[in-house]
Amino acid sequence: MKTYLDCIPCFMHQALRAAKMATSDERAIKEILDRTGDMVKTIPMQATPAETGMMVYRIVKEVTGVYDPYKAIKRKHIAEANSIYPELEQLVEKSEDKLLTAIRIAIAGNVIDLGINKTFDIVSDVKKIMHQEFAVFDYEAFKQALDGAKNILYLGDNAGESVFDKLLIKALKKPVKYAVRTKPIINDTTMEDAIESGLDSVAELVDSGSEAPGIILDECSPAFLDTFNRADLVISKGQGNYEGLSDCSRQVFFMLKAKCAVISNHLGVNEGAIVLKEYRAI
Protein backbone atom coordinates (compact mmCIF):
# COMPACT_ATOMS: atom_id res chain seq x y z
CA MET A 1 0.00 0.00 0.00
CA LYS A 2 1.28 3.44 -0.89
CA THR A 3 1.33 6.48 1.35
CA TYR A 4 -1.73 8.73 1.00
CA LEU A 5 -1.81 12.49 1.50
CA ASP A 6 -4.02 11.90 4.53
CA CYS A 7 -1.16 9.98 6.16
CA ILE A 8 1.00 13.10 6.35
CA PRO A 9 -0.75 14.96 9.21
CA CYS A 10 -0.86 11.57 10.94
CA PHE A 11 2.95 11.35 10.84
CA MET A 12 3.09 14.66 12.71
CA HIS A 13 0.67 13.26 15.31
CA GLN A 14 2.79 10.12 15.63
CA ALA A 15 5.91 12.23 16.06
CA LEU A 16 4.26 14.31 18.79
CA ARG A 17 2.91 11.29 20.66
CA ALA A 18 6.21 9.40 20.54
CA ALA A 19 8.17 12.55 21.44
CA LYS A 20 5.97 13.13 24.51
CA MET A 21 6.46 9.49 25.51
CA ALA A 22 10.24 9.86 25.23
CA THR A 23 10.72 13.22 26.95
CA SER A 24 9.05 16.10 28.72
CA ASP A 25 11.60 18.58 27.37
CA GLU A 26 9.50 20.90 25.19
CA ARG A 27 12.51 22.06 23.17
CA ALA A 28 13.38 18.46 22.30
CA ILE A 29 9.75 17.77 21.34
CA LYS A 30 9.72 20.88 19.14
CA GLU A 31 12.97 19.74 17.48
CA ILE A 32 11.35 16.38 16.71
CA LEU A 33 8.38 18.15 15.14
CA ASP A 34 10.70 20.48 13.20
CA ARG A 35 12.64 17.54 11.80
CA THR A 36 9.44 15.60 11.03
CA GLY A 37 8.15 18.71 9.24
CA ASP A 38 11.37 18.90 7.21
CA MET A 39 10.99 15.21 6.39
CA VAL A 40 7.58 15.70 4.73
CA LYS A 41 9.09 16.73 1.40
CA THR A 42 11.29 13.61 1.36
CA ILE A 43 8.46 11.11 2.02
CA PRO A 44 8.44 8.49 -0.74
CA MET A 45 4.72 8.43 -1.53
CA GLN A 46 5.08 5.08 -3.31
CA ALA A 47 6.44 3.50 -0.12
CA THR A 48 4.16 2.31 2.67
CA PRO A 49 3.15 4.56 5.59
CA ALA A 50 4.93 2.09 7.90
CA GLU A 51 8.28 2.96 6.29
CA THR A 52 7.77 6.66 6.96
CA GLY A 53 6.66 5.73 10.48
CA MET A 54 10.08 4.16 10.91
CA MET A 55 11.74 7.43 9.86
CA VAL A 56 9.64 9.35 12.42
CA TYR A 57 10.75 7.06 15.24
CA ARG A 58 14.39 7.33 14.15
CA ILE A 59 14.10 11.10 14.59
CA VAL A 60 12.65 10.59 18.09
CA LYS A 61 15.55 8.29 18.99
CA GLU A 62 18.17 10.63 17.55
CA VAL A 63 16.85 13.70 19.35
CA THR A 64 16.03 12.15 22.73
CA GLY A 65 18.38 9.16 22.86
CA VAL A 66 15.37 7.13 23.99
CA TYR A 67 15.44 3.81 22.20
CA ASP A 68 12.05 2.50 23.33
CA PRO A 69 9.68 5.31 24.39
CA TYR A 70 6.70 2.94 24.73
CA LYS A 71 8.53 0.37 26.92
CA ALA A 72 6.59 1.08 30.12
CA ILE A 73 3.22 1.30 28.43
CA LYS A 74 3.87 -1.97 26.57
CA ARG A 75 4.50 -3.64 29.96
CA LYS A 76 1.21 -2.20 31.19
CA HIS A 77 -0.78 -3.40 28.18
CA ILE A 78 0.69 -6.91 28.35
CA ALA A 79 -0.16 -7.08 32.07
CA GLU A 80 -3.68 -5.80 31.42
CA ALA A 81 -4.20 -8.34 28.61
CA ASN A 82 -2.76 -11.12 30.79
CA SER A 83 -5.20 -10.24 33.55
CA ILE A 84 -8.24 -10.87 31.33
CA TYR A 85 -6.66 -13.83 29.53
CA PRO A 86 -8.22 -16.56 31.76
CA GLU A 87 -11.68 -15.08 31.23
CA LEU A 88 -11.18 -15.00 27.44
CA GLU A 89 -9.80 -18.54 27.51
CA GLN A 90 -13.03 -19.64 29.20
CA LEU A 91 -15.01 -17.80 26.54
CA VAL A 92 -13.24 -19.80 23.82
CA GLU A 93 -13.70 -23.06 25.72
CA LYS A 94 -17.43 -22.52 26.14
CA SER A 95 -18.12 -21.30 22.62
CA GLU A 96 -19.63 -23.36 19.85
CA ASP A 97 -17.05 -22.29 17.27
CA LYS A 98 -13.80 -22.12 19.25
CA LEU A 99 -11.68 -21.07 16.27
CA LEU A 100 -13.98 -18.17 15.36
CA THR A 101 -14.14 -16.95 18.95
CA ALA A 102 -10.35 -17.03 19.15
CA ILE A 103 -10.12 -15.07 15.86
CA ARG A 104 -12.54 -12.47 17.25
CA ILE A 105 -10.45 -12.13 20.41
CA ALA A 106 -7.23 -11.82 18.42
CA ILE A 107 -8.79 -9.05 16.30
CA ALA A 108 -10.22 -7.40 19.41
CA GLY A 109 -6.66 -7.21 20.77
CA ASN A 110 -5.80 -5.08 17.73
CA VAL A 111 -7.44 -2.07 19.42
CA ILE A 112 -4.21 -1.73 21.44
CA ASP A 113 -2.47 0.54 18.93
CA LEU A 114 -0.49 3.60 19.93
CA GLY A 115 0.41 4.57 16.37
CA ILE A 116 -3.18 5.69 15.85
CA ASN A 117 -4.77 8.82 17.22
CA LYS A 118 -7.52 6.98 19.07
CA THR A 119 -8.14 6.15 22.67
CA PHE A 120 -9.11 2.63 23.64
CA ASP A 121 -10.17 0.59 26.64
CA ILE A 122 -8.93 -2.98 26.32
CA VAL A 123 -11.62 -4.68 28.37
CA SER A 124 -14.68 -2.84 27.05
CA ASP A 125 -13.42 -2.75 23.46
CA VAL A 126 -12.75 -6.48 23.46
CA LYS A 127 -16.26 -7.17 24.72
CA LYS A 128 -17.75 -4.93 22.02
CA ILE A 129 -15.84 -6.62 19.21
CA MET A 130 -17.05 -10.04 20.39
CA HIS A 131 -20.48 -9.07 19.02
CA GLN A 132 -19.44 -6.88 16.10
CA GLU A 133 -20.25 -8.08 12.60
CA PHE A 134 -17.31 -8.63 10.25
CA ALA A 135 -17.13 -6.23 7.27
CA VAL A 136 -15.03 -8.82 5.39
CA PHE A 137 -15.38 -12.42 6.53
CA ASP A 138 -13.40 -14.94 4.50
CA TYR A 139 -13.80 -17.55 7.21
CA GLU A 140 -14.54 -20.52 4.96
CA ALA A 141 -11.40 -19.83 2.91
CA PHE A 142 -9.44 -19.47 6.12
CA LYS A 143 -10.66 -22.78 7.53
CA GLN A 144 -9.83 -24.50 4.25
CA ALA A 145 -6.31 -23.04 4.20
CA LEU A 146 -5.86 -23.97 7.84
CA ASP A 147 -6.97 -27.55 7.21
CA GLY A 148 -4.36 -28.00 4.50
CA ALA A 149 -1.54 -26.19 6.34
CA LYS A 150 1.36 -28.06 7.90
CA ASN A 151 3.02 -24.89 9.14
CA ILE A 152 1.78 -21.36 9.82
CA LEU A 153 3.50 -17.98 9.96
CA TYR A 154 1.72 -15.55 12.26
CA LEU A 155 2.78 -11.89 11.92
CA GLY A 156 2.44 -10.13 15.27
CA ASP A 157 1.46 -6.50 15.67
CA ASN A 158 1.14 -4.69 19.00
CA ALA A 159 2.33 -5.62 22.49
CA GLY A 160 -0.70 -6.60 24.58
CA GLU A 161 -2.54 -7.73 21.46
CA SER A 162 0.21 -10.39 21.49
CA VAL A 163 -1.44 -12.00 24.54
CA PHE A 164 -4.69 -12.41 22.60
CA ASP A 165 -2.71 -13.88 19.69
CA LYS A 166 -1.66 -16.65 22.05
CA LEU A 167 -5.28 -17.78 22.35
CA LEU A 168 -5.71 -17.92 18.59
CA ILE A 169 -2.43 -19.77 18.10
CA LYS A 170 -3.60 -22.43 20.57
CA ALA A 171 -6.89 -22.74 18.67
CA LEU A 172 -5.08 -23.22 15.35
CA LYS A 173 -3.66 -26.57 16.59
CA LYS A 174 -0.77 -26.46 14.12
CA PRO A 175 2.95 -25.57 14.35
CA VAL A 176 3.18 -21.78 14.32
CA LYS A 177 6.07 -19.36 13.87
CA TYR A 178 5.32 -15.96 15.40
CA ALA A 179 7.15 -13.00 13.83
CA VAL A 180 8.23 -10.01 15.91
CA ARG A 181 9.85 -6.64 15.07
CA THR A 182 13.61 -6.66 15.20
CA LYS A 183 13.79 -3.41 17.26
CA PRO A 184 11.32 -1.47 19.38
CA ILE A 185 9.02 0.65 17.18
CA ILE A 186 5.90 2.34 18.57
CA ASN A 187 4.21 -0.30 20.76
CA ASP A 188 4.86 -3.16 18.35
CA THR A 189 5.76 -6.59 19.70
CA THR A 190 9.48 -7.32 19.98
CA MET A 191 11.09 -10.63 21.00
CA GLU A 192 11.10 -9.48 24.65
CA ASP A 193 7.40 -8.53 24.50
CA ALA A 194 6.49 -11.83 22.85
CA ILE A 195 8.20 -13.77 25.63
CA GLU A 196 6.50 -11.64 28.28
CA SER A 197 3.19 -12.41 26.55
CA GLY A 198 3.91 -16.14 26.90
CA LEU A 199 4.04 -16.69 23.15
CA ASP A 200 7.21 -18.79 23.41
CA SER A 201 5.11 -21.54 25.00
CA VAL A 202 2.81 -21.83 21.96
CA ALA A 203 4.94 -20.79 18.98
CA GLU A 204 8.47 -20.55 17.65
CA LEU A 205 9.40 -16.89 17.85
CA VAL A 206 11.11 -15.48 14.77
CA ASP A 207 12.68 -12.08 14.18
CA SER A 208 11.34 -10.45 10.98
CA GLY A 209 14.42 -8.29 10.59
CA SER A 210 12.09 -5.36 9.83
CA GLU A 211 12.54 -2.18 11.84
CA ALA A 212 9.32 -0.69 10.48
CA PRO A 213 5.98 -0.89 12.35
CA GLY A 214 4.85 -3.44 9.77
CA ILE A 215 6.30 -6.27 7.68
CA ILE A 216 8.07 -4.48 4.82
CA LEU A 217 9.51 -7.39 2.82
CA ASP A 218 12.39 -5.30 1.43
CA GLU A 219 13.47 -4.65 5.02
CA CYS A 220 13.20 -8.23 6.25
CA SER A 221 16.06 -10.67 6.74
CA PRO A 222 16.70 -13.40 4.13
CA ALA A 223 15.91 -16.02 6.79
CA PHE A 224 12.55 -14.42 7.46
CA LEU A 225 11.75 -14.11 3.74
CA ASP A 226 12.41 -17.80 3.38
CA THR A 227 9.98 -18.53 6.23
CA PHE A 228 7.43 -16.16 4.70
CA ASN A 229 7.63 -17.79 1.27
CA ARG A 230 7.58 -21.37 2.55
CA ALA A 231 4.72 -20.99 5.06
CA ASP A 232 1.57 -22.88 4.07
CA LEU A 233 -0.56 -20.22 5.74
CA VAL A 234 0.29 -16.62 6.66
CA ILE A 235 -1.83 -14.75 9.22
CA SER A 236 -1.14 -11.02 9.29
CA LYS A 237 -2.36 -8.94 12.23
CA GLY A 238 -3.03 -5.22 12.15
CA GLN A 239 -2.70 -2.19 9.90
CA GLY A 240 1.10 -1.93 9.71
CA ASN A 241 1.48 -5.47 8.36
CA TYR A 242 -1.43 -4.86 5.98
CA GLU A 243 0.33 -1.77 4.62
CA GLY A 244 3.42 -3.83 3.87
CA LEU A 245 1.70 -6.91 2.43
CA SER A 246 -1.44 -5.64 0.68
CA ASP A 247 0.26 -6.08 -2.72
CA CYS A 248 2.58 -9.01 -1.96
CA SER A 249 3.09 -12.07 -4.14
CA ARG A 250 1.45 -14.78 -2.01
CA GLN A 251 -1.77 -15.60 -0.20
CA VAL A 252 -2.17 -13.85 3.17
CA PHE A 253 -5.05 -13.76 5.66
CA PHE A 254 -5.39 -10.31 7.16
CA MET A 255 -7.01 -9.92 10.57
CA LEU A 256 -7.42 -6.37 11.76
CA LYS A 257 -9.61 -3.57 12.95
CA ALA A 258 -9.64 -0.69 10.43
CA LYS A 259 -8.64 2.19 12.66
CA CYS A 260 -8.06 5.06 10.25
CA ALA A 261 -9.74 6.47 7.14
CA VAL A 262 -6.84 5.60 4.85
CA ILE A 263 -6.82 1.90 5.72
CA SER A 264 -10.61 1.58 5.78
CA ASN A 265 -10.86 3.25 2.34
CA HIS A 266 -8.16 0.94 1.00
CA LEU A 267 -10.08 -2.07 2.31
CA GLY A 268 -13.43 -0.66 1.18
CA VAL A 269 -14.92 -0.86 4.67
CA ASN A 270 -16.14 1.65 7.25
CA GLU A 271 -13.75 3.04 9.86
CA GLY A 272 -13.94 0.82 12.93
CA ALA A 273 -14.81 -2.29 10.90
CA ILE A 274 -13.31 -5.69 11.74
CA VAL A 275 -11.89 -7.73 8.94
CA LEU A 276 -10.84 -11.32 8.22
CA LYS A 277 -9.69 -10.98 4.62
CA GLU A 278 -8.11 -13.47 2.28
CA TYR A 279 -5.65 -11.79 -0.05
CA ARG A 280 -4.41 -13.57 -3.15
CA ALA A 281 -1.70 -12.26 -5.46
CA ILE A 282 -3.19 -11.36 -8.83
Next chain:
Amino acid sequence: MKTYLDCIPCFMHQALRAAKMATSDERAIKEILDRTGDMVKTIPMQATPAETGMMVYRIVKEVTGVYDPYKAIKRKHIAEANSIYPELEQLVEKSEDKLLTAIRIAIAGNVIDLGINKTFDIVSDVKKIMHQEFAVFDYEAFKQALDGAKNILYLGDNAGESVFDKLLIKALKKPVKYAVRTKPIINDTTMEDAIESGLDSVAELVDSGSEAPGIILDECSPAFLDTFNRADLVISKGQGNYEGLSDCSRQVFFMLKAKCAVISNHLGVNEGAIVLKEYRAI
Protein backbone atom coordinates in the same frame (compact mmCIF):
# COMPACT_ATOMS: atom_id res chain seq x y z
CA MET B 1 -2.61 32.61 23.90
CA LYS B 2 0.61 31.03 22.74
CA THR B 3 0.97 28.16 20.29
CA TYR B 4 1.18 24.73 21.93
CA LEU B 5 3.08 21.72 20.61
CA ASP B 6 -0.30 20.02 20.11
CA CYS B 7 -1.23 22.74 17.61
CA ILE B 8 1.51 21.64 15.19
CA PRO B 9 -0.07 18.41 13.83
CA CYS B 10 -3.30 20.41 13.63
CA PHE B 11 -1.64 22.90 11.24
CA MET B 12 -0.81 19.98 8.94
CA HIS B 13 -4.47 18.88 9.09
CA GLN B 14 -5.62 22.44 8.33
CA ALA B 15 -3.21 22.60 5.39
CA LEU B 16 -4.52 19.29 4.01
CA ARG B 17 -8.18 20.26 4.42
CA ALA B 18 -7.73 23.69 2.83
CA ALA B 19 -5.55 22.24 0.05
CA LYS B 20 -8.23 19.67 -0.81
CA MET B 21 -10.84 22.43 -0.84
CA ALA B 22 -8.71 24.49 -3.22
CA THR B 23 -7.64 21.79 -5.67
CA SER B 24 -7.84 18.13 -6.61
CA ASP B 25 -4.29 18.16 -8.02
CA GLU B 26 -2.41 15.75 -5.74
CA ARG B 27 0.98 17.24 -6.62
CA ALA B 28 -0.22 20.70 -5.60
CA ILE B 29 -1.64 19.29 -2.34
CA LYS B 30 1.67 17.54 -1.64
CA GLU B 31 3.54 20.78 -2.30
CA ILE B 32 1.30 22.57 0.22
CA LEU B 33 2.05 19.87 2.81
CA ASP B 34 5.79 20.03 2.00
CA ARG B 35 5.83 23.78 2.51
CA THR B 36 3.71 23.55 5.67
CA GLY B 37 6.19 20.93 6.93
CA ASP B 38 9.09 23.25 6.17
CA MET B 39 7.25 26.02 8.01
CA VAL B 40 7.09 24.07 11.28
CA LYS B 41 10.60 25.10 12.33
CA THR B 42 9.75 28.78 11.78
CA ILE B 43 6.54 28.78 13.86
CA PRO B 44 6.78 31.48 16.51
CA MET B 45 5.58 29.51 19.56
CA GLN B 46 4.90 32.74 21.46
CA ALA B 47 2.47 33.87 18.77
CA THR B 48 -1.13 32.64 18.65
CA PRO B 49 -2.15 29.55 16.65
CA ALA B 50 -4.35 31.85 14.54
CA GLU B 51 -1.25 33.65 13.24
CA THR B 52 0.28 30.38 12.08
CA GLY B 53 -3.09 29.43 10.60
CA MET B 54 -2.77 32.56 8.48
CA MET B 55 0.64 31.39 7.22
CA VAL B 56 -0.86 27.99 6.27
CA TYR B 57 -3.60 29.61 4.20
CA ARG B 58 -1.07 31.89 2.50
CA ILE B 59 0.78 28.76 1.34
CA VAL B 60 -2.49 27.33 -0.01
CA LYS B 61 -3.15 30.57 -1.91
CA GLU B 62 0.40 30.76 -3.28
CA VAL B 63 0.44 27.16 -4.52
CA THR B 64 -3.08 26.93 -5.94
CA GLY B 65 -3.89 30.55 -6.75
CA VAL B 66 -7.21 29.97 -4.99
CA TYR B 67 -7.99 32.99 -2.86
CA ASP B 68 -11.06 31.65 -1.06
CA PRO B 69 -11.15 27.82 -1.04
CA TYR B 70 -14.13 27.73 1.34
CA LYS B 71 -16.29 30.16 -0.68
CA ALA B 72 -18.85 27.59 -1.85
CA ILE B 73 -19.13 25.86 1.50
CA LYS B 74 -19.58 29.20 3.27
CA ARG B 75 -22.53 29.93 0.96
CA LYS B 76 -23.97 26.53 1.84
CA HIS B 77 -23.60 27.05 5.59
CA ILE B 78 -25.15 30.52 5.47
CA ALA B 79 -28.10 29.13 3.47
CA GLU B 80 -28.48 26.24 5.90
CA ALA B 81 -28.41 28.59 8.88
CA ASN B 82 -30.86 30.95 7.18
CA SER B 83 -33.26 28.07 6.61
CA ILE B 84 -33.54 27.31 10.35
CA TYR B 85 -33.43 30.97 11.39
CA PRO B 86 -37.23 31.49 11.59
CA GLU B 87 -37.55 28.45 13.85
CA LEU B 88 -34.77 29.71 16.14
CA GLU B 89 -36.33 33.19 16.17
CA GLN B 90 -39.56 31.61 17.41
CA LEU B 91 -37.59 29.75 20.08
CA VAL B 92 -36.19 33.05 21.36
CA GLU B 93 -39.60 34.71 21.22
CA LYS B 94 -41.27 31.96 23.23
CA SER B 95 -38.53 31.58 25.82
CA GLU B 96 -38.61 32.97 29.32
CA ASP B 97 -35.11 34.41 29.15
CA LYS B 98 -34.83 35.69 25.58
CA LEU B 99 -31.29 36.98 26.01
CA LEU B 100 -29.98 33.67 27.34
CA THR B 101 -31.69 31.68 24.59
CA ALA B 102 -30.15 33.98 21.97
CA ILE B 103 -26.72 33.52 23.59
CA ARG B 104 -27.16 29.75 23.48
CA ILE B 105 -28.09 29.88 19.80
CA ALA B 106 -25.13 32.13 19.00
CA ILE B 107 -22.80 29.68 20.75
CA ALA B 108 -24.50 26.74 19.06
CA GLY B 109 -23.67 28.36 15.72
CA ASN B 110 -20.00 28.13 16.69
CA VAL B 111 -20.04 24.41 15.75
CA ILE B 112 -19.70 25.55 12.11
CA ASP B 113 -15.91 25.57 12.11
CA LEU B 114 -13.84 24.19 9.26
CA GLY B 115 -10.49 24.97 10.90
CA ILE B 116 -11.12 22.11 13.31
CA ASN B 117 -10.85 18.43 12.54
CA LYS B 118 -14.42 17.67 13.55
CA THR B 119 -17.56 16.94 11.64
CA PHE B 120 -20.77 18.72 12.58
CA ASP B 121 -24.44 18.82 11.74
CA ILE B 122 -25.81 22.33 12.13
CA VAL B 123 -29.41 21.43 12.93
CA SER B 124 -28.82 18.55 15.37
CA ASP B 125 -25.81 20.23 17.04
CA VAL B 126 -27.75 23.44 17.61
CA LYS B 127 -30.59 21.49 19.23
CA LYS B 128 -28.15 19.65 21.50
CA ILE B 129 -26.45 22.82 22.67
CA MET B 130 -29.82 24.34 23.58
CA HIS B 131 -29.89 21.94 26.53
CA GLN B 132 -26.17 21.69 27.32
CA GLU B 133 -24.96 23.06 30.63
CA PHE B 134 -22.39 25.87 30.49
CA ALA B 135 -18.91 24.97 31.79
CA VAL B 136 -18.27 28.68 32.44
CA PHE B 137 -21.33 30.86 32.87
CA ASP B 138 -20.61 34.51 33.68
CA TYR B 139 -24.15 35.50 32.77
CA GLU B 140 -24.76 37.89 35.65
CA ALA B 141 -21.56 39.82 34.83
CA PHE B 142 -22.60 39.87 31.18
CA LYS B 143 -26.07 41.24 31.92
CA GLN B 144 -24.56 43.91 34.14
CA ALA B 145 -22.05 44.93 31.46
CA LEU B 146 -24.82 44.94 28.85
CA ASP B 147 -27.05 47.13 31.03
CA GLY B 148 -24.34 49.77 31.34
CA ALA B 149 -23.20 49.62 27.71
CA LYS B 150 -24.02 52.34 25.21
CA ASN B 151 -22.18 50.62 22.37
CA ILE B 152 -21.11 47.06 21.72
CA LEU B 153 -18.40 45.52 19.57
CA TYR B 154 -19.25 41.99 18.45
CA LEU B 155 -16.37 39.98 16.98
CA GLY B 156 -17.66 37.52 14.40
CA ASP B 157 -16.20 34.11 13.75
CA ASN B 158 -17.44 31.66 11.12
CA ALA B 159 -19.77 32.13 8.15
CA GLY B 160 -23.10 30.49 8.93
CA GLU B 161 -22.55 31.07 12.66
CA SER B 162 -22.94 34.70 11.55
CA VAL B 163 -26.67 34.09 10.94
CA PHE B 164 -27.11 32.99 14.57
CA ASP B 165 -25.15 36.06 15.70
CA LYS B 166 -27.91 38.15 14.11
CA LEU B 167 -30.41 36.71 16.59
CA LEU B 168 -28.22 37.59 19.57
CA ILE B 169 -27.53 41.08 18.25
CA LYS B 170 -31.28 41.70 18.03
CA ALA B 171 -31.69 40.46 21.60
CA LEU B 172 -28.98 42.82 22.88
CA LYS B 173 -31.16 45.85 22.00
CA LYS B 174 -28.14 48.19 21.79
CA PRO B 175 -26.09 49.69 18.95
CA VAL B 176 -23.68 47.00 17.76
CA LYS B 177 -20.64 47.04 15.51
CA TYR B 178 -19.94 43.63 13.99
CA ALA B 179 -16.30 42.92 13.08
CA VAL B 180 -15.39 40.75 10.08
CA ARG B 181 -12.09 39.41 8.68
CA THR B 182 -10.48 41.66 6.12
CA LYS B 183 -9.82 38.79 3.66
CA PRO B 184 -11.16 35.25 3.26
CA ILE B 185 -9.48 32.89 5.74
CA ILE B 186 -10.79 29.37 6.36
CA ASN B 187 -14.59 29.73 6.65
CA ASP B 188 -14.42 32.93 8.70
CA THR B 189 -16.96 35.68 8.12
CA THR B 190 -15.90 38.38 5.68
CA MET B 191 -17.82 41.55 4.80
CA GLU B 192 -19.54 39.73 1.93
CA ASP B 193 -20.55 36.82 4.19
CA ALA B 194 -21.85 39.20 6.87
CA ILE B 195 -24.07 40.94 4.32
CA GLU B 196 -25.32 37.60 2.99
CA SER B 197 -26.13 36.66 6.60
CA GLY B 198 -28.29 39.79 6.91
CA LEU B 199 -26.08 41.29 9.61
CA ASP B 200 -26.07 44.72 7.90
CA SER B 201 -29.72 45.08 8.93
CA VAL B 202 -28.94 44.76 12.66
CA ALA B 203 -25.38 46.06 13.06
CA GLU B 204 -22.75 48.36 11.61
CA LEU B 205 -20.27 46.11 9.83
CA VAL B 206 -16.61 46.92 10.49
CA ASP B 207 -13.47 45.46 8.94
CA SER B 208 -10.99 44.30 11.60
CA GLY B 209 -8.04 44.63 9.27
CA SER B 210 -6.84 41.23 10.52
CA GLU B 211 -6.07 38.56 7.94
CA ALA B 212 -5.73 35.88 10.62
CA PRO B 213 -8.59 33.53 11.56
CA GLY B 214 -8.93 35.45 14.82
CA ILE B 215 -8.60 39.02 16.10
CA ILE B 216 -4.82 39.51 16.43
CA LEU B 217 -4.60 43.07 17.69
CA ASP B 218 -1.13 43.64 16.20
CA GLU B 219 -2.60 42.82 12.79
CA CYS B 220 -5.69 45.02 13.11
CA SER B 221 -6.18 48.44 11.54
CA PRO B 222 -5.82 51.60 13.71
CA ALA B 223 -9.50 52.37 13.07
CA PHE B 224 -10.50 48.95 14.38
CA LEU B 225 -8.22 49.24 17.42
CA ASP B 226 -9.90 52.52 18.26
CA THR B 227 -13.32 50.83 18.06
CA PHE B 228 -12.04 47.94 20.17
CA ASN B 229 -10.67 50.19 22.88
CA ARG B 230 -13.69 52.50 23.03
CA ALA B 231 -16.40 49.82 23.04
CA ASP B 232 -18.30 49.60 26.32
CA LEU B 233 -18.78 45.87 25.81
CA VAL B 234 -16.84 43.44 23.62
CA ILE B 235 -18.37 40.08 22.70
CA SER B 236 -15.87 37.66 21.17
CA LYS B 237 -17.12 34.59 19.34
CA GLY B 238 -15.13 31.41 18.82
CA GLN B 239 -11.70 29.93 19.35
CA GLY B 240 -9.70 32.07 16.90
CA ASN B 241 -10.75 35.32 18.57
CA TYR B 242 -10.12 33.75 21.99
CA GLU B 243 -6.58 32.86 20.94
CA GLY B 244 -5.92 36.46 20.00
CA LEU B 245 -7.59 38.13 22.99
CA SER B 246 -7.10 35.76 25.93
CA ASP B 247 -4.35 38.04 27.32
CA CYS B 248 -5.55 41.43 26.06
CA SER B 249 -5.72 44.62 28.11
CA ARG B 250 -9.49 45.08 28.42
CA GLN B 251 -12.64 43.26 29.51
CA VAL B 252 -14.00 40.80 26.93
CA PHE B 253 -16.90 38.35 27.05
CA PHE B 254 -15.96 35.14 25.27
CA MET B 255 -18.71 32.97 23.83
CA LEU B 256 -17.57 29.71 22.31
CA LYS B 257 -17.68 25.98 22.14
CA ALA B 258 -14.30 24.47 23.13
CA LYS B 259 -13.60 22.30 20.11
CA CYS B 260 -10.01 21.16 20.64
CA ALA B 261 -7.87 19.92 23.53
CA VAL B 262 -5.56 22.96 23.46
CA ILE B 263 -8.36 25.51 23.86
CA SER B 264 -10.28 23.45 26.41
CA ASN B 265 -7.14 22.97 28.53
CA HIS B 266 -6.42 26.69 28.33
CA LEU B 267 -9.96 27.44 29.50
CA GLY B 268 -9.87 24.67 32.11
CA VAL B 269 -12.98 22.96 30.70
CA ASN B 270 -13.71 19.66 28.98
CA GLU B 271 -13.53 19.36 25.22
CA GLY B 272 -16.97 20.09 23.78
CA ALA B 273 -17.90 22.44 26.64
CA ILE B 274 -19.81 25.65 25.98
CA VAL B 275 -18.54 28.82 27.59
CA LEU B 276 -19.74 32.32 28.40
CA LYS B 277 -16.65 33.74 30.06
CA GLU B 278 -15.88 37.19 31.35
CA TYR B 279 -12.21 38.05 30.91
CA ARG B 280 -10.67 40.97 32.75
CA ALA B 281 -7.12 42.23 32.20
CA ILE B 282 -5.03 41.57 35.32
